Amino acid sequence: MAAVRSVADALERIRGPATTVTTYGPERDEALHAFLERFDVEVYHEQLPVSADAGYLTVRSGGEYRGSVPASAFADSVDPPRDAPWTPEVRESGYGELGTLLAGARFTSLERPHLLATTREIEDRAFRVGRGTLYAGFQSLSAYRAQLRIYERLAAETNLSVHVYGESDWTPPAIERVTVHTGATEQGTLAGDELGAFWFVAFDGGEDDAMACALVAEEVRDGEYRGAWTYDPDIVREFTAYLDGTYGSDGLDTGGSDGPDDVGEPTETGEPSGSSEQNG
Amino acid sequence: MFKTTPMTPQDTLSDLFRALSHPYRRVVLYYLRENEGASLDALAECVTGWSESAAGAEADGDAVDYGTVRIQLHHTHLPMLAAAEFVTYDADSGDVTLRDLTPAAETVLSTAASADGGNGELDVDALAASSRE
Numbered sequence: 001m002a003a004v005r006s007v008a009d010a011l012e013r014i015r016g017p018a019t020t021v022t023t024y025g026p027e028r029d030e031a032l033h034a035f036l037e038r039f040d041v042e043v044y045h046e047q048l049p050v051s052a053d054a055g056y057l058t059v060r061s062g063g064e065y066r067g068s069v070p071a072s073a074f075a076d077s078v079d080p081p082r083d084a085p086w087t088p089e090v091r092e093s094g095y096g097e098l099g100t101l102l103a104g105a106r107f108t109s110l111e112r113p114h115l116l117a118t119t120r121e122i123e124d125r126a127f128r129v130g131r132g133t134l135y136a137g138f139q140s141l142s143a144y145r146a147q148l149r150i151y152e153r154l155a156a157e158t159n160l161s162v163h164v165y166g167e168s169d170w171t172p173p174a175i176e177r178v179t180v181h182t183g184a185t186e187q188g189t190l191a192g193d194e195l196g197a198f199w200f201v202a203f204d205g206g207e208d209d210a211m212a213c214a215l216v217a218e219e220v221r222d223g224e225y226r227g228a229w230t231y232d233p234d235i236v237r238e239f240t241a242y243l244d245g246t247y248g249s250d251g252l253d254t255g256g257s258d259g260p261d262d263v264g265e266p267t268e269t270g271e272p273s274g275s276s277e278q279n280g
Numbered sequence: 281m282f283k284t285t286p287m288t289p290q291d292t293l294s295d296l297f298r299a300l301s302h303p304y305r306r307v308v309l310y311y312l313r314e315n316e317g318a319s320l321d322a323l324a325e326c327v328t329g330w331s332e333s334a335a336g337a338e339a340d341g342d343a344v345d346y347g348t349v350r351i352q353l354h355h356t357h358l359p360m361l362a363a364a365e366f367v368t369y370d371a372d373s374g375d376v377t378l379r380d381l382t383p384a385a386e387t388v389l390s391t392a393a394s395a396d397g398g399n400g401e402l403d404v405d406a407l408a409a410s411s412r413e
Contacts, residue, residue, distance in 0.1 A: 023327060026397075046326065047314040048307075049390075050397030056333035058325050065346035090387035 004242040006191060007198045008135070011216040013235045014228040016104020017062025023174060024048040025055025031078045032057075040106040059101040069097045080117030084150055086126035096121050103213075106228045110217070114200055115135065117217050118229055122201045125211050132156040133268070134204025135243050137221065138166040139196050141180065145170050151178060159208075165247065167196045179246040191246055199225060202240050209233035214240075281303055299364035300392060304331075304349070305357045309366060310393050312378040320358070320374035324350035 005077045006046045019041040023029060028045045029052075036043045048055065055071035069077070073094020080095035081087075095117050099274040119136075126134040134154065144151070144164050155162055164172070168182040183190040198218050205212035214236045217227030230236065250258075300306050304327050311326050312318060318326075324346060331344040358369040358376060366385070368377045381389070 022325065022329075023330060046311065048326070048330075048397070049313075049393040054333065054397050056329045057331035065328060068332040070333040073330055121324055180312060 004238040006234060006242070007194045007216060007239075008218065008237070009199060010200075010214070010239040010242060011218065011227055013196075013238065014104060014214075014216060014230040014232070015106070016228075016230075018042070019059060019105045020044065021057055021059050022046055023055065023057040025050060026052055029055070029071070031168055032074045035078045038104060038107050038109045040108060041102070055226075057098075059105065061101075067097075067101050069094065069101065073109060075095050080114060082113060082116045082120060084155075085120045086127050090117075090120045090124055093117070096254070100231070103229055103231050105216075106224050106226065109220075110225050110227070111223055112225075115215065115217055115225055115227075119199075121202045122203050122213050122215060122229075123150070124214060126160055126203040126206070127154055128204075129162060129206040129208060129211050131207075132204045132211075133161040133163065133240065135163045135200070135202040135204075135240055136165065137195060137198055137200035139168040139199055140169045141172055141182070142170040143199040145182075148172065151175065152203060152232065163243065163247075163249070165195050165200075165243070167193075183247060199227075200239075202236055202243070204240050205233060212236040292384070296388055297363060299361060300388060302357060303396065304353065305361055306389070306392055306396055308357065308361065308376070309378070309389055310351070310396075312367065312376065313389070315378075317375060317377040320350065320354060320376065323358075323376060324353055327353065343388060 004013065019039075020043075021036050021041050022044045024046050025048055027047075033043060033045070053071050055074075056068050057074075058068045059066045076094035077098040081089040081093050083089040099118055099121060102207035123134065123136075128131065136144075136151075138147070141164075144166055147211065150176055151162060151164065154160060155175050160177065162175075162178040163181060164178060165183070168184055172180055181195075183195045189195075198216060200214065200216045202214035203212060210233075212233040213229065215227065215229040216239070220226050230246045253270050300309075307327050307330050308323050311323060316352055328346045328349045331349065354371065354374075358367065358371075359366045362369045363380055367379055367380065369375075
């Protein structure tokens, strides 16, 4: 695979085969269908004389059957939990089931709650594996501020290396094994303004390819994103190699302060791309 | 396999219940009643999803996979439904078409659908009525 040349290029690489979603049940679940229509997938409904809670959906991709999700998980799919990554709400969420099956499918319009839920799944994978490298692009560091407690715990309770990216509108406190990259140099901003434009999260799997995953999303309108996520370890590897190569992997380019000045409690307000609905 | 010219009403009902004794065959018929016809692939997708979901998992405890379901439909279940005159199955093209069902079959299927679909208990009265037809 050729080297990834930008975050936008990484997103272009995540392009799975054509995907079809079929729902089965006594009637169309309109909220679920509205959610699925945010993706570049074909969506069908088949009447089946079962009770609404006995319905389900199936996903087919590139002609292959990929899996199913029971109706009991539909509500989580439409309105996913955004709790901290290690919580039962995230681990037992039905959102993950559908999210896994939609990997590789482009979404054309998702808002922050769904991106945050997908981000939580990736952070939880990293937390569970406990080693390897987690990359998180917050667009602006003030969004990282709202997630600071989560990342403090991720770093404190695992052997993960964490790289945080974002335009510098807040000076984060130094956290061991968390490296902050703003892309700013004396010559100007690295790689244009991609750090401000893209929400991304990637986990290299910690030597386990099966755990590698990445989300790349571009903010196309205020609060509205297009993008995709993937479990393809090759794409994740190329993407993280690009991030390391462009922004550094050694922490020399730290946007963080060395001292605890301006460290106050992370507020729930300065969060353009994170959501305040986290309970870290 | 199935008698094509049943001798008695009891034979008719026994054949009917035998044809409907496997959940895959019932789900195929539920699907076809909404669609008239379907491809083997579409039926395999529907049945696999049903088996994996809560309603199917209760009726069919073993783990399933799409490839196995598709093969079982092709080799076993669709030929049985064809022999019982519920469907026509073109094994070459994979096309499955629902035939006209007898009133007894309609009643039994509807009652079974209610039970399979998590709508409640099997409606024994409806079944008893159908057996008297």
